[in-house]
Amino acid sequence: MKTFHRVLIAAAGAAVIGSVAAWAAGEYKKPAEYDFSFEGPFGTFDRAQLQRGFTVYENVCAACHSLEHLDFRHLGMDGGPFDEQGMAVAGMEELYSPDPNQNEVIRQIASRTMVEDGPDEYGDMFMREGRPADDFPSPWENEAQGRAANGGAYPPDLSVITKARYGGPEYIRSLLMGYDYEVPEDLDIRPGNYYNPYMSGEVIAMPPVLYPDGVVYEDGTEATVDQMATDVAAFLHWASEPHLEARKRMGVAVMLYLLLLCGLLYAAYRTLWRNVKH
Amino acid sequence: MSGPSTYDPKTGIERWLDSRLPIIRLGYDSFVDFPTPKNLNYWYTFGGILTVCLMIQILTGIVLAMHYVPHVDYAFASIERIDRDVNFGWLLRNIHAVGASMFFLAVYLHIFRGLYYGSYKAPREVLWILGVVIYLLMMAAAFLGYVLPWGQMSFWGATVITELFGAIPLVGGPITEWLWGGFAVGNTTLNRFFSLHYLIPFLIAGVVGLHVWALHVPGNNNPTGISVKTSNDTLPFHPYYTVKDGFAIAVFLVIFAAFVFYAPDVLGHADNYIEADPLVTPAHIVPEWYLLPFYAILRAVPDKLGGVILMFGAIGVLFILPWLDTSKVRSMRYRPMAKWFFVGFLIACLGLGWAGAELPDNPVPILGAVGIDFLFFGRVLTLYYFAYFLVILPVLGFVEKPKERPASIDAAVTGGKSAAPAAAPAE
Numbered sequence: 001m002k003t004f005h006r007v008l009i010a011a012a013g014a015a016v017i018g019s020v021a022a023w024a025a026g027e028y029k030k031p032a033e034y035d036f037s038f039e040g041p042f043g044t045f046d047r048a049q050l051q052r053g054f055t056v057y058e059n060v061c062a063a064c065h066s067l068e069h070l071d072f073r074h075l076g077m078d079g080g081p082f083d084e085q086g087m088a089v090a091g092m093e094e095l096y097s098p099d100p101n102q103n104e105v106i107r108q109i110a111s112r113t114m115v116e117d118g119p120d121e122y123g124d125m126f127m128r129e130g131r132p133a134d135d136f137p138s139p140w141e142n143e144a145q146g147r148a149a150n151g152g153a154y155p156p157d158l159s160v161i162t163k164a165r166y167g168g169p170e171y172i173r174s175l176l177m178g179y180d181y182e183v184p185e186d187l188d189i190r191p192g193n194y195y196n197p198y199m200s201g202e203v204i205a206m207p208p209v210l211y212p213d214g215v216v217y218e219d220g221t222e223a224t225v226d227q228m229a230t231d232v233a234a235f236l237h238w239a240s241e242p243h244l245e246a247r248k249r250m251g252v253a254v255m256l257y258l259l260l261l262c263g264l265l266y267a268a269y270r271t272l273w274r275n276v277k278h
Numbered sequence: 279m280s281g282p283s284t285y286d287p288k289t290g291i292e293r294w295l296d297s298r299l300p301i302i303r304l305g306y307d308s309f310v311d312f313p314t315p316k317n318l319n320y321w322y323t324f325g326g327i328l329t330v331c332l333m334i335q336i337l338t339g340i341v342l343a344m345h346y347v348p349h350v351d352y353a354f355a356s357i358e359r360i361d362r363d364v365n366f367g368w369l370l371r372n373i374h375a376v377g378a379s380m381f382f383l384a385v386y387l388h389i390f391r392g393l394y395y396g397s398y399k400a401p402r403e404v405l406w407i408l409g410v411v412i413y414l415l416m417m418a419a420a421f422l423g424y425v426l427p428w429g430q431m432s433f434w435g436a437t438v439i440t441e442l443f444g445a446i447p448l449v450g451g452p453i454t455e456w457l458w459g460g461f462a463v464g465n466t467t468l469n470r471f472f473s474l475h476y477l478i479p480f481l482i483a484g485v486v487g488l489h490v491w492a493l494h495v496p497g498n499n500n501p502t503g504i505s506v507k508t509s510n511d512t513l514p515f516h517p518y519y520t521v522k523d524g525f526a527i528a529v530f531l532v533i534f535a536a537f538v539f540y541a542p543d544v545l546g547h548a549d550n551y552i553e554a555d556p557l558v559t560p561a562h563i564v565p566e567w568y569l570l571p572f573y574a575i576l577r578a579v580p581d582k583l584g585g586v587i588l589m590f591g592a593i594g595v596l597f598i599l600p601w602l603d604t605s606k607v608r609s610m611r612y613r614p615m616a617k618w619f620f621v622g623f624l625i626a627c628l629g630l631g632w633a634g635a636e637l638p639d640n641p642v643p644i645l646g647a648v649g650i651d652f653l654f655f656g657r658v659l660t661l662y663y664f665a666y667f668l669v670i671l672p673v674l675g676f677v678e679k680p681k682e683r684p685a686s687i688d689a690a691v692t693g694g695k696s697a698a699p700a701a702a703p704a705e
Binding site: 069166251261 | 355359368518529532538548549
């Protein structure tokens with residue numbers, strides 16, 4: 001019986017190791033490790049970092065990449081870059097409102113874009129300033145226009161990008177900093193393409209977009225390539241998982257409750273069965 | 279075992295109802311006073327756990343369906359809306375998606391428990407067959423549900439699986455188009471998949487009812503495989519097993535919650551967060567983990583039709599298992615040879631899952647040094663999978679010498695010092 005159990009445990013162990021190995025296997029360079037503040041069971045977003053990351057998105061990424069599943073108001077929801085904590089970090093408490101549509105910072109951000117609205121009372125469409133309740137506008141009229149402007153490669157939507165790529169935010173960060181590697185001799189890179197070992201297939205149509213001081217951070221942080229790549233990766237992870245903080249917070253309470261329940265039920269079980277030989 | 283009813287209606291209302299619709303009597307006899315072997319171990323708690331899984335899936339699914347839009351242009355966006363804007367939508371969707379995996383984890387442990395303790399043998403053949411029907415319906419529901427978010431794996435998984443029917447000679451093409459409702463996986467397909475995904479859980483609930491009914495006629499099997507003989511062998515289901523199952527369910531929920539709150543996407547595939555694009559095929563189309571062994575069996579055969587037949591055969595063989603196993607002894611506790619073949623079977627199933635996740639040409643770690651790739655690995659394990667049912671179990675019944683079994687369940691747990699009848703009738 002002992003041998004039997006040992007074999008079973010060994011088989012289960014091998015299965016776990018095997019499946020981890022299977023998931024970890026890949027054909028391209030592993031993203032570099034980075035300790036983001038939102039990792040781990042108690043991780044939270046660094047609001048200042050989310051705000052810097054949004055600056056990078058707005059000034060660099062947004063030229064080609066849409067964020068179609070997000071509205072401006074999402075920026076001010078709990079757990080986002082301009083929630084109560086975020087506004088305090090930025091020293092703008094007096095502009096905060098629990099209703100993201102009334103948040104002054106978000107109204108300003110939205111007003112920097114023009115959106116089509118209508119039809120008006122005469123049946124005509126018209127352009128107006130963006131409002132917090134509007135979607136982030138796409139840089140392209142349609143996919144064909146995006147392809148035409150980018151040598152045939154459509155810049156993917158970034159709403160859920162960290163969940164749509166293995167490695168998540170670390171992948172985004174490594175990819176954005178991954179243009180300095182020497183091109184392998186056997187690899188033929190056509191014009192309009194770039195070598196990037198973190199990309200699946202190691203060839204990417206996106207040119208390097210981050211250069212030192214490419215953006216000006218309002219909090220005075222120096223805009224190095226590493227800093228911008230890290231900040232925008234964090235911002236895009238928030239965009240993919242806007243309820244990450246609520247999820248982890250609720251997780252702690254649920255786990256504590258369930259563990260207590262387990263303890264009580266185990267005690268009940270032992271008490272009930274104590275006189276039964278089984 | 280489901281002997282005379284011991285329900286005694288105490289109040290006037292209960293007596294009134296009992297003579298018209300004895301539903302309280304049914305519940306009392308089935309879940310309160312039901313005589314249950316007293317030696318059931320934790321492997322026997324998965325029936326209760328699976329009931330909880332089904333209820334969780336149905337409840338979260340009904341609410342998710344209130345917010346989901348089954349249209350190719352809006353399905354992906356509606357999932358994002360659920361995650362972002364629906365109150366606790368992220369929680370519902372995580373529970374539902376993780377719940378599918380937990381449901382399969384539990385059902386696999388439940389099935390392997392049945393295989394080890396011989397729970398499929400007479401008089402429980404119908405109980406076992408109903409279980410296989412539930413398992414089939416679960417796979418259908420899981421596959422259909424995975425299509426609904428309309429991500430890349432949804433679309434391409436649906437394409438690969440529906441095209442399998444195209445392998446059927448003559449009628450394969452028309453059947454595939456009939457399933458699609460068109461000439462490719464499209465909006466009509468998504469609509470009917472949503473409809474069927476909503477229907478199947480209720481079919482499962484119905485078959486679960488039959489499964490429990492079929493369980494309560496002969497009563498539970500138990501780790502000794504010896505039939506219940508006297509009331510010394512049993513305990514009333516309530517409170518003994520309600521509390522033990524309750525504890526097991528709570529432990530299961532801890533694991534469930536760990537995934538929901540701390541790794542909600544780890545069991546899924548990143549590509550399914552990319553909206554479906556019929557013009558871009560993902561580099562690797564792989565099913566969810568719980569279907570990987572069947573995917574490996576499908577790929578083990580060089581011929582498409584042969585692969586499809588073998589894949590469905592892998593489940594079909596379970597239907598006739600009660601008649602393939604020739605041993606009179608139920609529990610492998612007392613079957614010194616079968617026990618080791620069972621371990622081999624367990625390893626084969628896990629290995630097939632591994633082979634299903636890998637590309638067929640990839641070398642197997644360590645074994646790759648002698649030129650073994652996952653295709654060959656999968657073929658060997660497929661062979662063992664079928665040999666276990668079609669050769670090993672039929673032959674073992676004749677060549678294996680079972681170990682001596684205790685006279686009764688009571689004797690097994692008390693070390694044989696109990697006043698059990700000396701001459702045990704045949705099982």
